[in-house]
Amino acid sequence: MSVLSAPDLKRVPGVLGRIVELRAGDYVGADPQLGAPRPDERRFEAALGAPGLSLIAEVKRASPSEGAIAPLDPADAARAYAAGGAAAISVLTEPRYFDGNREALLDVVATTDLPALRKDFVVHPAMLREAADWGASAALLMVSVLHEHTGEYLSAAHHLGLDALVEVHDEHELDIALEAGARIIGVNNRDLTTLKIDLGVSPRLIRRARDAGFTGVLVAESGYRTPQDIAAVRGLADAVLVGSSLAGSGDLARAARDLMTP
Numbered sequence: 001m002s003v004l005s006a007p008d009l010k011r012v013p014g015v016l017g018r019i020v021e022l023r024a025g026d027y028v029g030a031d032p033q034l035g036a037p038r039p040d041e042r043r044f045e046a047a048l049g050a051p052g053l054s055l056i057a058e059v060k061r062a063s064p065s066e067g068a069i070a071p072l073d074p075a076d077a078a079r080a081y082a083a084g085g086a087a088a089i090s091v092l093t094e095p096r097y098f099d100g101n102r103e104a105l106l107d108v109v110a111t112t113d114l115p116a117l118r119k120d121f122v123v124h125p126a127m128l129r130e131a132a133d134w135g136a137s138a139a140l141l142m143v144s145v146l147h148e149h150t151g152e153y154l155s156a157a158h159h160l161g162l163d164a165l166v167e168v169h170d171e172h173e174l175d176i177a178l179e180a181g182a183r184i185i186g187v188n189n190r191d192l193t194t195l196k197i198d199l200g201v202s203p204r205l206i207r208r209a210r211d212a213g214f215t216g217v218l219v220a221e222s223g224y225r226t227p228q229d230i231a232a233v234r235g236l237a238d239a240v241l242v243g244s245s246l247a248g249s250g251d252l253a254r255a256a257r258d259l260m261t262p
């Protein structure tokens with residue numbers, strides 16, 4: 001594959017803009033080569049495509065919205081989430097705002113057979129190569145960060161054998177994800193420039209994606225705290241991605257089970 005273009009991070013406003021500028025600084029001078037193609041396992045996609053509503057449970061120790069959430073041990077958290085019925089584990093690897101790191105992902109991959117998502121702010125191809133090297137099954141690609149380069153980064157993820165969760169928050173971003181050929185689209189209820197949550201965003205954009213003929217996997221993300229919240233996307237989404245309410249619960253297995261019980 002040819003070397004990927006750098007996204008224009010000056011276009012990213014607010015909290016998210018600050019996060020991605022710092023993340024880009026971490027990868028200045030990193031090797032942009034992807035290397036040889038790797039086998040396409042599609043484990044993350046398959047796990048979310050199971051009948052019913054699947055849970056992607058997130059190892060999230062801190063966030064800009066909440067500050068410190070809980071000093072989770074990633075391996076213990078992954079075991080608990082698996083016991084609680086999660087179909088996949090999301091692992092934050094961003095260090096400054098989310099208290100994440102490479103070791104968290106490595107520990108989760110070593111502990112459970114569930115497919116792991118590297119949840120980070122991908123701004124450089126080396127971050128995708130790392131995700132594959134560290135054993136992730138999938139990586140997050142944010143349309144609000146990559147804009148018209150989303151398709152290139154999606155091809156790069158697939159080249160590395162990774163599934164990609166292509167994340168959107170509004171109609172324009174959804175159109176870019178669809179045009180890019182995303183197989184898995186995540187709709188984030190959280191506006192990452194203001195951090196405000198609106199649980200109406202996922203149902204609205206999921207319906208729009210289906211109306212546009214999208215037949216892939218749709219994930220509702222952020223802000224889910226109760227079974228009643230989850231009810232709003234049952235029968236619409238294929239999966240929900242939940243972090244803070246599970247991570248801060250004190251009993252991750254039970255919280256995961258209770259949240260997903262209708």
Ligand SMILES: O=C(O)c1ccccc1NCC(=O)[C@H](O)[C@H](O)COP(=O)(O)O
Nearest residue numbers: 063064065192221222223224242243244
């Ligand atoms: O969670 C944040 O405060 C946040 C701020 C800025 C950029 C990204 C952020 N979160 C990433 C996520 O998308 C969530 O971790 C994920 O969807 C889970 O959300 P939640 O269940 O509300 O913790």
